[in-house]
Amino acid sequence: MKHAFDPKHLHIHAFAHAAGQLAGEETLAHFERLLEVVDDKATQTPVHYSASGELRSNPERGETAAQVWLHLSGKTLLPLVCQRCLEPVDVVVEFARDFRFVANEALAAVEDEASEEDVLVLSKDFNLLELVEDELLLATPLVPKHPVCPQPLKLQVADADFVDTDANKPHPFSVLEQLKHKP
Numbered sequence: 688m689k690h691a692f693d694p695k696h697l698h699i700h701a702f703a704h705a706a707g708q709l710a711g712e713e714t715l716a717h718f719e720r721l722l723e724v725v726d727d728k729a730t731q732t733p734v735h736y737s738a739s740g741e742l743r744s745n746p747e748r749g750e751t752a753a754q755v756w757l758h759l760s761g762k763t764l765l766p767l768v769c770q771r772c773l774e775p776v777d778v779v780v781e782f783a784r785d786f787r788f789v790a791n792e793a794l795a796a797v798e799d800e801a802s803e804e805d806v807l808v809l810s811k812d813f814n815l816l817e818l819v820e821d822e823l824l825l826a827t828p829l830v831p832k833h834p835v836c837p838q839p840l841k842l843q844v845a846d847a848d849f850v851d852t853d854a855n856k857p858h859p860f861s862v863l864e865q866l867k868h869k870p
């Protein structure tokens with residue numbers, strides 16, 4: 688029997704029980720939080736994802752009942768800005784992670800601490816794409832850079848104006864001192 692699983696409304700236990708497979712592609716337009724970190728012209732950029740469900744028991748870990756697992760991967764090419772030369776740079780952002788699902792929030796909090804895998808709470812209406820977005824955001828470099836910048840860098844220290852402006856600036860610690868004394 689074939690199950691049609693909806694990535695936005697996934698019954699996690701049923702997906703694992705059926706050893707379900709889901710793979711697909713959505714445009715970046717569906718991922719609001721990712722759109723915030725890229726150029727807004729990038730809405731048609733494809734985001735690929737692939738998921739599989741599994742029921743697995745591991746008596747060595749003292750598990751008596753089969754555990755619900757989800758194996759998820761995702762990949763996209765984000766148009767970011769190089770923080771060295773401030774020119775556009777396309778960065779491949781990808782992840783592959785295993786998740787284990789437990790019955791409730793309290794269990795998840797305790798077991799997430801003790802486990803290598805991420806532990807989430809079982810849901811009958813799970814938004815897989817939201818998890819893909821979470822993981823892609825985590826995988827996005829905070830300071831994107833070209834491996835080698837296309838333009839030679841302008842050396843700011845050689846700029847006399849730059850040095851002058853800098854000398855006139857208050858020392859950062861003195862600014863902090865002032866803040867501390869403010870009522």
Ligand SMILES: [Zn+2]
Nearest residue numbers: 769772833836
């Ligand atoms: Zn660069």
